[in-house]
Amino acid sequence: MSAPIHVVVLPWSAFGHMIPFLQLSIALAKSGVRVTYVSTPRNIKRLPRVSPSLSQLLTYKEISFPRVQQLPDGAEATVDVGFDKIQYLKVAYDLLEKPFSQIIANHSPDWIITDFASYWAIDIANNHRVPHMFFSVFNAAVRCFVGPKEFLVHEGRVRVRPNPESLTTKPEWVTFRSSVAFRLHEAKGYHAGFFGENASGIRDSERLARVLEGCQVVVIRTCMEFEGEYVELYESCMKKPVIATGLLPPEEINETLDKTWSEVFKWLDEKSPKSVLFVGFGSECKLTKEQVHEIAYGLELSKLPFIWALRKPSWANMEVDVLPNGFQTRTSGEGKVCFGWAPQQRLLAHPSVGGCLFHSGWGSVIESLQYGHVLVVLPFIIDQGLNARLLVDKDLAIEVERREDGSFSREDVARALRSAMVEEEGEKIRVCTRNVAKVFGDSKLHQECYIGGLAEYMRKNAPRTNSP
Structure with a gap:
């Protein structure tokens, strides 16, 4: 041989x-x-x-x-x-x-x-x-x-x-x-x-x-x-x-979970199927304070259950400085913010997760669509904007509206999230993402x-x- x-x-x-x-x-x-x-x-x-x-x-x-x-x-x-x-x-x-x-x-x-x-x-x-x-x-x-x-x-x-x-x-x-x-x-x-x-x-x-x-x-x-x-x-x-x-x-990785993440997964276990939004912008997207805050307020306005994997930006001295004052207290019942490393693949595979708010990087698109998650895209760098348009063309995503200068508001974020996750106008996208999972997965x-x-x-x- x-x-x-x-x-x-x-x-x-x-x-x-x-x-x-x-x-x-x-x-x-x-x-x-x-x-x-x-x-x-x-x-x-x-x-x-x-x-x-x-x-x-x-x-x-x-x-x-x-x-x-x-x-x-x-x-x-x-x-x-x-x-x-x-x-x-x-x-x-x-x-x-x-x-x-x-x-x-x-x-x-x-x-x-x-x-x-x-x-x-x-x-x-x-x-x-x-x-x-x-x-x-x-x-x-x-x-x-x-x-x-x-x-x-x-x-x-x-x-x-x-x-x-x-x-x-x-x-x-x-x-x-x-x-x-x-x-x-x-x-x-x-x-x-x-x-x-x-x-x-x-x-x-x-x-x-x-x-x-x-x-x-x-x-x-x-x-x-x-x-x-x-x-x-x-x-x-x-x-x-x-x-x-x-x-x-990517293959599923069975990481050993620490106490914090074990509690997060217990929280997820109690949620309805496909009801939770996963939020994550990775390590290469370096968001400004204003962008992080508008995303946070948008999540709060949407009233959707969410889990946000967030890395401490360089502009924040401590984790407590990253989010708007009182945000985590006001959303503690329906939202989880987890700083640092996150078992992203395991989170996306959880049956309670049904949608993703992310930058539309191609690797993350693949990770999300293999589970049939509806996508809300907020692109920032390199190919992400092109990916966002492609996904919208194929009825797989809703893109957050932006001004000509690229800025966006909390209302823009909340509107896109609710449309994708729960409102009638997003039903076609929810069906399409479930169908395309047969290929991606x-x-x-x-x-x-x-x-x-x-x-x-x-x-x-x-x-x-x-x-x-």
Whole structure:
């Protein structure tokens, strides 16, 4: 029996990328592919341990994170720095080129899978004659909106994406009905961050363009049942293979609960099925005091039972300073606010939870829809606004209304919550989310059909399997 094919993966240093790369690695290992997951020491320590059952096929490989003067000690991921420092994280990340090349030379893998940021991995792959895959942690609708490589740089970019306003309408190459586009307040930040210069000396748009130009295959965390029209469109734009990996739904984790969380779950056990709203905005969304307070007052106005997983923002000295004065006392009967780490997967799986108020990041969308939860979306950064429009197009979410400057009120929050969770106008969405759970929660579909198919493609197209 021949040895399993070997893949080396390298994600960008953001947990919104590292976690999907790990989920892809686990899924490939389950299909008999040997995976070496490359990241930096502190990031690897913060990732889940590899299951003993997969330890022969999936291993972590540490690569030292270079020191850059502008970064604080120990900063190895976007969560460790403010938004203005991410450009220096890219400076350090680019210094991984030489040690990553050495890893490829030492391991001689059959495939390399990397992210948008490591444009230099294309030359490494070519120099070592290893085929390269680009793995998109964003969905196909986002990939289509961002567009093919010719519109990311040079004259094509100037013609199609000259300013933020150009990001507020459906692009010319999307030929079917779609509302997937940025609002102007979102577009301003995205245009500056994606097309603008940064300390690394290479724009994010240029990084992505080089990766799309040089890779042999694009793989996307999605499935045809959900957005097949976008996958097919993107492949026609790219003129190279585009493969859906399936949704890579996270596995349930049976964490040991401390006393506080045990009490929370007892509280949930007493609630009616599908009646409780889960609220969570993750660690990458750094909300302002005004935003946190408007969300809090919106929850209070909605009069819905809720559980809010909340991280203490940097602007608050103590947890007691985060929420409006008296909020927790006034909502103590119907609401729970839990600071710090939360067993999110276990919370979402609880039968009393029926809806989610969150940022509409793609990973969180997948986590929520596998349980059929109705979605109330309040996007803030990167792809979140595009995801929100996609979900609304597919009758799976209600988006909180905002002003032109991106601000929102407590009344906007409460209105969206009640519409989604209890009012008659939200019934169509509640039915659609229950139905789509049959796809999002079908682990056999995603593992056996999609990952099994991807693994087989990699085996058939690995250079050593095609050698005479």
